[in-house]
Amino acid sequence: MQCIHRLPKKNGNRCSEMAVHDTRFCGSHRRFSNKSSLFYEMDVFLGPSILELNSSNIYECFQRYWNSNKTQYGMNIAVIESSFQCTEILSYLLNHESVDKLAQSLGIDYERGQKMSAIMEIVIFMRKLWTLNQQPRYVNAIQQMQRKWRRAHLPHMGPYPNEPAVNDEDIFLMEPISKFADWEVFSFKDDRGQVFAFHAKELGKHVFQFKNVFNPLTREPIAVADLRRLKKWMSIFCKNVLIEDTCLTKSWATPLLAFTDVTSETERRFGIFTQPEWYTDLDMYDIMNIFQQFHIYAGRSAPWMDELVEELAFEELDTVASQMALAKEMYRLVLAEGVENHLFMICCLFGSLAKVSNAIHESLPAWLWDIVV
Numbered sequence: 506m507q508c509i510h511r512l513p514k515k516n517g518n519r520c521s522e523m524a525v526h527d528t529r530f531c532g533s534h535r536r537f538s539n540k541s542s543l544f545y546e547m548d549v550f551l552g553p554s555i556l557e558l559n560s561s562n563i564y565e566c567f568q569r570y571w572n573s574n575k576t577q578y579g580m581n582i583a584v585i586e587s588s589f590q591c592t593e594i595l596s597y598l599l600n601h602e603s604v605d606k607l608a609q610s611l612g613i614d615y616e617r618g619q620k621m622s623a624i625m626e627i628v629i630f631m632r633k634l635w636t637l638n639q640q641p642r643y644v645n646a647i648q649q650m651q652r653k654w655r656r657a658h659l660p661h662m663g664p665y666p667n668e669p670a671v672n673d674e675d676i677f678l679m680e681p682i683s684k685f686a687d688w689e690v691f692s693f694k695d696d697r698g699q700v701f702a703f704h705a706k707e708l709g710k711h712v713f714q715f716k717n718v719f720n721p722l723t724r725e726p727i728a729v730a731d732l733r734r735l736k737k738w739m740s741i742f743c744k745n746v747l748i749e750d751t752c753l754t755k756s757w758a759t760p761l762l763a764f765t766d767v768t769s770e771t772e773r774r775f776g777i778f779t780q781p782e783w784y785t786d787l788d789m790y791d792i793m794n795i796f797q798q799f800h801i802y803a804g805r806s807a808p809w810m811d812e813l814v815e816e817l818a819f820e821e822l823d824t825v826a827s828q829m830a831l832a833k834e835m836y837r838l839v840l841a842e843g844v845e846n847h848l849f850m851i852c853c854l855f856g857s858l859a860k861v862s863n864a865i866h867e868s869l870p871a872w873l874w875d876i877v878v
């Protein structure tokens with residue numbers, strides 16, 4: 506039988522010598538056998554199989570210790586009596602660093618350097634956990650409450666993993682989908698019922714930060730209902746990524762109302778004055794033309810309008826739909842934050858508008874043309 510002596514501050518490392526036949530200690534630790542109650546307690550606490558004490562098995566130790574005390578003394582006495590011993594055991598076994606790490610991993614607040622108070626907090630925390638675990642009804646109730654909370658507050662993460670996804674790797678991180686936790690994986694179906702799965706945060710960035718509402722694997726548009734689910738998730742876990750996402754939040758009843766908002770923002774932010782009616786006079790071909798012109802001015806690399814041309818190709822095109830599309834793109838561009846060459850992009854936009862609308866052309870300030878040309 507191995508000696509039960511544990512080395513101080515070594516996170517539970519035990520002596521490797523064999524015990525002398527009539528004691529539980531080896532020759533060199535035999536002197537501890539007369540003041541050995543702490544070591545016997547420790548032996549129960551740590552259990553025979555665990556050699557090293559770390560935060561992943563520490564609750565197991567407490568559980569073993571209190572369970573064995575419970576059968577000996579009854580529940581209440583076990584908990585109260587043994588808490589002091591647990592504090593003593595931990596302060597003997599653990600060094601400063603391990604106490605810090607353990608307290609941190611349990612989210613315990615304590616003053617740095619106050620090792621004893623940290624240990625006491627750890628013991629109290631474990632005790633609550635153990636007490637709770639003695640009452641399976643409470644645990645069930647908590648689990649039920651958590652499930653209810655999740656249903657009410659968290660968006661549905663999609664058909665995966667109940668239904669297999671077409672892709673088994675996340676396209677953004679190049680890692681297997683199965684590696685992520687359930688709540689990190691966002692999935693949706695396309696028109697043909699195929700399931701696509703993504704790392705939710707990366708897909709959220711792709712959609713909301715880079716303004717790209719297309720399935721990155723197929724280049725087909727993602728359904729609005731799915732975008733809403735994703736947005737809800739982002740609003741809980743990655744608020745900072747969710748910058749002004751006007752395309753999804755702003756919905757106007759008519760093009761006139763839309764352009765009323767657009768023109769007042771443009772005037773407020775850039776001092777460019779136009780009338781909403783000038784935009785509602787544009788027809789579908791004018792608007793397609795504006796998108797084309799924009800790319801001639803701004804260059805192919807501009808992250809604006811490009812998707813919209815594709816998006817329009819999927820929809821039944823009519824004047825109202827294309828006016829709404831133009832209003833959304835304009836609003837998005839005018840309100841955008843942190844865009845490189847923002848003023849240049851705005852000038853390109855109005856330069857393009859001026860190509861198809863005389864009214865707009867005549868109202869533009871002279872400085873605008875200096876920037877575009």
Ligand SMILES: [Zn+2]
Nearest residue numbers: 508520531534
């Ligand atoms: Zn020994």
